[in-house]
Amino acid sequence: MPEPSPPPAPGPQANLKDPFVAGVLAWLVPGLGHAYQGRYPKAVLLCFTILGTFLYGLYLGSDKEVGWGRVVYFSFRKNDVRLYYLCQVGIGLPALPALVQADVVQRGRRPFWHALMAPAKLHANDPPPPDPKYPDDPAQRTCAEVVHSLARLFELGSLYTAIAGLLNILAIYDACCGPVLPEPAKKKDGQDETEQAEPKGQAIPVEKPA
Amino acid sequence: MNNDLWYALPLVVAASLVYAATRHEQIGPILRHALRIGAWILGFMGIIFVVLWGVCWLVDH
Numbered sequence: 001m002p003e004p005s006p007p008p009a010p011g012p013q014a015n016l017k018d019p020f021v022a023g024v025l026a027w028l029v030p031g032l033g034h035a036y037q038g039r040y041p042k043a044v045l046l047c048f049t050i051l052g053t054f055l056y057g058l059y060l061g062s063d064k065e066v067g068w069g070r071v072v073y074f075s076f077r078k079n080d081v082r083l084y085y086l087c088q089v090g091i092g093l094p095a096l097p098a099l100v101q102a103d104v105v106q107r108g109r110r111p112f113w114h115a116l117m118a119p120a121k122l123h124a125n126d127p128p129p130p131d132p133k134y135p136d137d138p139a140q141r142t143c144a145e146v147v148h149s150l151a152r153l154f155e156l157g158s159l160y161t162a163i164a165g166l167l168n169i170l171a172i173y174d175a176c177c178g179p180v181l182p183e184p185a186k187k188k189d190g191q192d193e194t195e196q197a198e199p200k201g202q203a204i205p206v207e208k209p210a
Numbered sequence: 211m212n213n214d215l216w217y218a219l220p221l222v223v224a225a226s227l228v229y230a231a232t233r234h235e236q237i238g239p240i241l242r243h244a245l246r247i248g249a250w251i252l253g254f255m256g257i258i259f260v261v262l263w264g265v266c267w268l269v270d271h
Contacts, residue, residue, distance in 0.1 A: 160217075179231075
């Protein structure tokens with residue numbers, strides 16, 4: 001009977017802890033779920049990359065005249081269905097002010113923070129009414145004015161922020177399930193080489209640093 | 211040079227890094243994989259660019 005080959009030496013392990021908590025944290029702030037799991041280099045990388053993309057998109061969609069971050073807003077009004085927001089909300093907390101601003105505007109009140117992520121008016125006579133104290137209030141701008149003022153930057157900003165949200169969904173998956181490991185090489189008898197080496201539970205093997 | 215194509219570069223970098231980060235755990239392999247993915251995306255965009263440029267040239271002449 002042939003001697004069984006010893007299992008490969010275990011590499012460094014990534015402890016996923018509670019995948020649900022990690023996933024929620026990763027959704028709230030990009031990289032936070034990885035930081036919770038102690039995967040700090042990856043947390044920093046994801047935070048800078050995803051948050052940087054989102055903030056750059058917000059910057060592109062900002063203007064002193066029309067307000068800040070006008071490319072991220074929540075609106076499912078007639079003639080203004082903002083499907084982009086479904087992607088943008090993937091980034092979690094940074095996109096949530098849009099929900100607050102949408103509620104504020106729906107109640108007929110003036111949005112705060114220079115109309116940050118506030119939905120623009122559909123018509124000039126929609127609420128909130130103009131306030132004489134704020135003659136250049138960006139909250140008074142209509143959708144057409146915002147799009148016209150930002151021109152191509154409106155689409156670019158929307159695209160950047162939406163892609164950032166979608167990229168964070170990848171990061172959430174990584175926080176919940178760990179990295180997608182390469183396909184294991186098949187043995188002649190059809191058995192995976194890594195079958196015996198794969199640890200059970202929430203720890204996943206990772207490659208050794210080069 | 212005012213060309214909107216430059217706006218694609220940061221997106222390619224971000225997408226490559228995040229995609230590679232879902233495949234590896236260490237920074238070294240992530241960066242190497244991201245470089246390959248980024249080159250692949252840019253190459254694909256280049257092919258599309260050449261095809262569209264060729265179509266435009268055919269339409270113009």
